[in-house]
Amino acid sequence: MPKAETTKPRLSLVGAGPGDPELITLKGVRCLESADVVLYDALANDKLLDYAPAHVPRIDVGKRAGRHKVAQEDINKLIVSCARQYGHVVRLKGGDPYIFGRGHEEQLYAEQAGVEVNLVPGISSVNAVPALNAIPLTRRGLSESFWVITGTTRKGTVSKDIELAAQSSATVVILMGMSKIHEIQQTFEGFGKQETPVAIIQNGSLPNEKVGVANVKNMAKMVEEEGLEAPAVIVIGEVAALHPTYISQAVNAELSIKNACPEG
Incomplete structure (x- = not known):
């Protein structure tokens, strides 16, 4: 009209x-x-x-x-x-x-x-999607700040800010980064962050939401195994370990070690 x-x-x-x-x-x-x-x-x-x-x-x-x-x-x-x-x-x-x-x-x-x-x-999905998955971007004793970065620039390259963020102790949130997951992993590994927890959340807040958790050293492999795709929010930092799945995996791993090595 x-x-x-x-x-x-x-x-x-x-x-x-x-x-x-x-x-x-x-x-x-x-x-x-x-x-x-x-x-x-x-x-x-x-x-x-x-x-x-x-x-x-x-x-x-x-x-x-x-x-x-x-x-x-x-x-x-x-x-x-x-x-x-x-x-x-x-x-x-x-x-x-x-x-x-x-x-x-x-x-x-x-x-x-x-x-x-x-x-x-x-x-914004920047803070809401992690929050809906029990991941606070800042938490006393774990993270005092957070970075928000686009994974892919308008030229189709990896953002140079990811290299700067990988050197900090802050939580790093990356949007539009799934096509650059290997480069992101390599960047964080280059600064000794192999063991840093990662959570990747696809279709956050929707019924078809999918979540994968890992450490930096196997994040690209996890994306492939879980079939994660864009749109997704990538969270890298100690707070990612607060996701229930990550906690469950850590508990199960600890129990496996204890069972394999009984006392006495």
Whole structure:
């Protein structure tokens, strides 16, 4: 439905959260309810589209790592053209629009074209997905800080920041890193982190979530054996050992040693 002449072109950049449709904010829901058109990413849960009025167009613009249905430049142009044609554009983006989501690029493009922009932050998979798996990114006595890094840069190379992070004692969270898992492992091993715990969480917060735990030295092998794929959050650091599966494996290993070497 074309916009009324009095409707001002505007854009709401809405964070959809990590996947579970109940993890969107109330403000995000209200934006969807007042949308005149919705442009949504592949990582945004389809169920969230039900909040939009039934008659409004819903446009899939893709955007998964390595599989972009629509180029970013075309998305920018589409936002502006839709705002002028329909009125209120809701740009529904997985996680938070400002964390590896190109939200700021879209905001600047829209503003330069005279479109009013409203930002609605979302719950990021960076912290939410580990938390839902009993992994705190910081914990007294284990980790005083954390790094958040993209595993793959826009040029398709491994981020140089991973090498810097591997030298710290902080928790390291890597997004979009599954295609570079071997390089990531080698980098951490190069700084003596072979035994550092790792947890990799695929489709975090969703019913089809998969989790694998390991140490740095066998993380790539674990990914292959468990069949883990993108989208996934990679957590490297001592806090990863707090995942229940990691704890269970450690307990079982200790029991095996005790049984193999009985006292007396």
